[in-house]
Amino acid sequence: MRIGELARRAGTTTRALRYYEQLGLLPARRAGNGYRAYGEEDLRLLRQIRTLQDFGFGLEETRPFVECLQAGHPHGDSCPASLEVYRRKLAELDECIDRLQEVRTQVAGQFARAERERDELAVGTVGEPPQCEWAAQPAVEWEEK
Amino acid sequence: MRIGELARRAGTTTRALRYYEQLGLLPARRAGNGYRAYGEEDLRLLRQIRTLQDFGFGLEETRPFVECLQAGHPHGDSCPASLEVYRRKLAELDECIDRLQEVRTQVAGQFARAERERDELAVGTVGEPPQCEWAAQPAVEWEEK
DNA sequence: CCTGGCGTTGACGTCGGCGTCAAGGTCTAC
DNA sequence: GTAGACCTTGACGCCGACGTCAACGCCAGG
Numbered sequence: 371m372r373i374g375e376l377a378r379r380a381g382t383t384t385r386a387l388r389y390y391e392q393l394g395l396l397p398a399r400r401a402g403n404g405y406r407a408y409g410e411e412d413l414r415l416l417r418q419i420r421t422l423q424d425f426g427f428g429l430e431e432t433r434p435f436v437e438c439l440q441a442g443h444p445h446g447d448s449c450p451a452s453l454e455v456y457r458r459k460l461a462e463l464d465e466c467i468d469r470l471q472e473v474r475t476q477v478a479g480q481f482a483r484a485e486r487e488r489d490e491l492a493v494g495t496v497g498e499p500p501q502c503e504w505a506a507q508p509a510v511e512w513e514e515k
Numbered sequence: 516m517r518i519g520e521l522a523r524r525a526g527t528t529t530r531a532l533r534y535y536e537q538l539g540l541l542p543a544r545r546a547g548n549g550y551r552a553y554g555e556e557d558l559r560l561l562r563q564i565r566t567l568q569d570f571g572f573g574l575e576e577t578r579p580f581v582e583c584l585q586a587g588h589p590h591g592d593s594c595p596a597s598l599e600v601y602r603r604k605l606a607e608l609d610e611c612i613d614r615l616q617e618v619r620t621q622v623a624g625q626f627a628r629a630e631r632e633r634d635e636l637a638v639g640t641v642g643e644p645p646q647c648e649w650a651a652q653p654a655v656e657w658e659e660k
Numbered sequence: 661c662c663t664g665g666c667g668t669t670g671a672c673g674t675c676g677g678c679g680t681c682a683a684g685g686t687c688t689a690c
Numbered sequence: 691g692t693a694g695a696c697c698t699t700g701a702c703g704c705c706g707a708c709g710t711c712a713a714c715g716c717c718a719g720g
Contacts, residue, residue: 447629456626481601484592
């Protein structure tokens with residue numbers, strides 16, 4: 371199987387496959403003419419990579435899974451290193467979700483206040499200045515590093 | 516006030532301020548010697564920018580707020596354009612949180628299965644092959660575009 | 661006068677995961 | 691023999707929000 375077919379079968383591109391090889395993530399044998407030659411096993415590895423990527427794993431995080439499969443284990447997550455990545459990712463996800471929910475709460479609060487103030491002005495009443503400035507948040511990291 | 520002092524007072528860097536000016540987000544007057552000259556009003560604008568950034572807003576998303584303040588309104592969100600950004604951001608946050616929670620569920624499921632299989636192997640029993648491959652997810656976008 | 665601490669512009673580097681050329685080689689079908 | 695569908699390597703582009711360096715100007719204190 372050559373690179374184009376593998377890419378099509380895995381729903382990705384040849385460029386991505388060459389990139390994975392460059393990272394040493396998905397090495398390829400070579401045919402006599404210099405073309406990359408892949409087998410069915412490589413398709414499994416590639417599917418593992420894509421699935422994890424769809425879950426938001428970075429390529430380096432997929433490496434333990436790929437190596438696990440290459441070592442002949444039944445699943446990419448049959449190895450301790452993969453389980454460790456799962457654990458870390460779950461912790462990251464929890465942190466990220468918590469952060470986003472807190473941010474959502476804050477933004478929703480500001481939005482509600484702003485709309486309220488707009489409506490109060492529309493009525494024509496002046497009222498005392500609400501004086502409620504945005505609280506200085508402690509620099510939420512947002513991106514999961 | 517010169518750029519260094521403003522940066523310190525706002526808890527950011529001179530490089531960021533020059534970048535904001537380059538974007539036309541935070542224009543600066545110039546002193547006779549070519550130095551950027553800022554006033555207290557600029558500090559307010561800058562604080563608005565930083566607060567929104569801490570909430571995960573991109574710089575372009577902060578622009579309506581800044582322009583609203585520059586127009587003399589009491590708050591950055593006193594203008595319709597800012598409220599519209601709030602609305603879009605809330606929708607984005609909801610989408611993002613939903614996606615992350617779904618991913619969390621999936622990953623937790625895989626993790627649990629992998630640990631279960633490991634323990635079953637540890638007991639020494641072989642059992643029939645579970646044959647449960649990862650379901651092909653419909654390419655979750657993960658990053659908020 | 662000189663040092664040091666400010667300021668200036670310009671330009672390149674960073675991170676990840678590729679996209680997109682460019683310039684060529686290989687193989688098959690007609 | 692030639693078109694065209696594949697393959698190769700190499701190199702630059704992209705996104706956002708700056709970091710970091712270079713090489714220079716300005717100004718106050720000793």
